[in-house]
Amino acid sequence: MNEMTRLAATAIPSLSLQGVGFAHRGQTLLHPVDLRLEGCRRILLMGPNGAGKSLLMRLAHGLLMPTQGQIRWDGRRPRQSMVFQRPVLLKRTALANLTYALAVNGVPRMRRKPLAREALERFGLAALEKRPARVLSGGEQQRLALARAWLTEPEMLFLDEPTSALDPAAIKAVEDAVLDFHARGTRILMSTHDLYQARRLADDVVFLCGGRVLEHSSATDFFTAPATPQAQAFIRGELVW
Numbered sequence: 136m137n138e139m140t141r142l143a144a145t146a147i148p149s150l151s152l153q154g155v156g157f158a159h160r161g162q163t164l165l166h167p168v169d170l171r172l173e174g175c176r177r178i179l180l181m182g183p184n185g186a187g188k189s190l191l192m193r194l195a196h197g198l199l200m201p202t203q204g205q206i207r208w209d210g211r212r213p214r215q216s217m218v219f220q221r222p223v224l225l226k227r228t229a230l231a232n233l234t235y236a237l238a239v240n241g242v243p244r245m246r247r248k249p250l251a252r253e254a255l256e257r258f259g260l261a262a263l264e265k266r267p268a269r270v271l272s273g274g275e276q277q278r279l280a281l282a283r284a285w286l287t288e289p290e291m292l293f294l295d296e297p298t299s300a301l302d303p304a305a306i307k308a309v310e311d312a313v314l315d316f317h318a319r320g321t322r323i324l325m326s327t328h329d330l331y332q333a334r335r336l337a338d339d340v341v342f343l344c345g346g347r348v349l350e351h352s353s354a355t356d357f358f359t360a361p362a363t364p365q366a367q368a369f370i371r372g373e374l375v376w
């Protein structure tokens with residue numbers, strides 16, 4: 136951890152989930168979980184389809200209210216941003232998507248275009264600034280969503296399976312961006328069911344199966360000595376649900 140990351144790490148409020156659960160029409164989709172996310176860590180949410188990864192992420196980000204338990208930030212709510220599997224982009228040019236985000240965040244008009252262009256450049260999109268965002272390829276759209284998040288300087292970034300529809304080159308671009316966010320001092324919570332991706336990116340792993348959080352440990356512990364049979368099978372590449 137470099138100096139900048141270390142300093143930022145002390146400043147990002149911790150997030151505590153206490154007995155947080157979610158039920159819908161009498162069916163428990165997420166069983167009560169206690170989880171504490173702290174420091175400038177890269178935390179990967181893993182588990183099979185339908186395990187509850189998106190649910191947990193939406194609850195943590197505040198997009199969804201738990202039906203039981205409490206979600207609490209220590210001290211203050213940090214700046215947060217979320218990137219989805221299918222980016223939600225406005226029917227405007229790539230550049231305008233970014234200047235709009237800056238406007239919403241109160242950045243003075245004079246500074247918006249230069250900052251937006253800097254971000255487009257950083258994410259390899261400079262040549263596409265005039266193109267309607269919705270005609271960009273999947274990988275380009277995801278980079279635009281990341282560029283937009285970058286401009287808001289999030290202290291915590293949520294990424295919900297951001298690479299599941301992308302080819303290897305586009306996956307690499309997203310993973311590099313995740314590492315850049317982290318190097319700048321952003322805590323990462325990212326879901327994936329790609330074991331190799333988790334090995335590349337994770338400091339910590341939260342493993343879910345059947346709506347239950349079964350493990351929360353360092354990536355080293357998770358991959359070398361998973362505690363539950365479900366995680367053991369998942370790591371062996373067996374079909375788990």
Ligand SMILES: Nc1ncnc2c1ncn2[C@@H]1O[C@H](COP(=O)(O)OP(=O)(O)OP(=O)(O)O)[C@@H](O)[C@H]1O
Nearest residue numbers: 159164182183184185186187188189190191296328
């Ligand atoms: N807002 C909601 N209301 C009702 N049911 C929901 C809601 N959100 C998720 N679910 C259900 O909860 C279960 C867990 O879904 P979730 O999307 O969290 O799984 P996941 O682990 O992210 O799966 P995947 O890897 O397929 O994206 C699913 O059965 C889903 O249909």
